[in-house]
Amino acid sequence: MVDGLLKKYRPISDQVDMVELRLILREFEEALRANISGDVCELGCYNGTTSLYLGRLIKAYKSDKRLWLYDSFEGLPEKSSEDEAGLGQEFQAGELKASKKVLLDEFGRAGLPRPIVKKSWFNNLTLNDMPSEISFAFLDGDYYKSIKDSFNLISSRLSSRATVVVDDYGNDHLPGAQKAVDEWRCNNKNRIASFREEASLAILHMV
Numbered sequence: 001m002v003d004g005l006l007k008k009y010r011p012i013s014d015q016v017d018m019v020e021l022r023l024i025l026r027e028f029e030e031a032l033r034a035n036i037s038g039d040v041c042e043l044g045c046y047n048g049t050t051s052l053y054l055g056r057l058i059k060a061y062k063s064d065k066r067l068w069l070y071d072s073f074e075g076l077p078e079k080s081s082e083d084e085a086g087l088g089q090e091f092q093a094g095e096l097k098a099s100k101k102v103l104l105d106e107f108g109r110a111g112l113p114r115p116i117v118k119k120s121w122f123n124n125l126t127l128n129d130m131p132s133e134i135s136f137a138f139l140d141g142d143y144y145k146s147i148k149d150s151f152n153l154i155s156s157r158l159s160s161r162a163t164v165v166v167d168d169y170g171n172d173h174l175p176g177a178q179k180a181v182d183e184w185r186c187n188n189k190n191r192i193a194s195f196r197e198e199a200s201l202a203i204l205h206m207v
């Protein structure tokens with residue numbers, strides 16, 4: 001199913017590479033097939049490049065799972081010290097600004113159900129903004145605090161055997177992502193059934 005979707009539909013931005021997109025979607029497809037309980041979240045959805053494929057898979061599987069998307073739609077926040085890579089001044093505050101309306105229009109054009117979209121900085125969200133149960137989460141906020149805040153929001157809502165995929169775990173330009181993942185892993189050892197790094201993704205399966 002995933003390969004068919006990737007062949008049929010082009011990504012609408014370069015914010016995710018094809019190897020990673022395929023991995024993310026395969027993980028999601030496995031969660032769908034295994035009928036893991038709970039909805040689907042993407043924290044750091046930008047213009048919906050990956051979100052559209054998540055929506056297409058939900059539709060293809062005739063699943064009643066809802067897709068929850070989160071972004072500031074103001075672009076990236078300021079970096080913290082954990083994000084300093086010593087590799088130049090890539091990634092500035094305000095970069096990657098997208099529009100909630102454009103994202104929703106893309107879903108409409110694709111003939112997909114309207115996702116639930118929350119426009120906010122992650123640290124201003126509360127558990128009231130989250131699904132009661134999460135089967136699959138994709139975290140793509142790039143920075144240490146963004147990933148840490150994302151984990152804070154999803155952690156208590158992850159269902160048994162849920163999958164969490166975090167982008168940029170192996171990206172030397174964004175070292176904060178790995179730091180935030182490793183801290184969460186360290187504090188949640190008993191809840192994690194498996195962890196692996198593939199391409200630059202961290203892929204976690206819950207007990």
Ligand SMILES: C[S@@+](CC[C@H](N)C(=O)[O-])C[C@H]1O[C@@H](n2cnc3c(N)ncnc32)[C@H](O)[C@@H]1O
Binds near residue numbers: 042071077
């Ligand atoms: C690399 S882009 C996401 C790409 C998207 N996942 C995709 O596949 O197309 C990172 C996004 O995270 C958002 N972001 C980063 N930190 C955030 C924060 N703390 N609160 C809200 N949004 C944040 C940015 O606005 C940006 O749109």
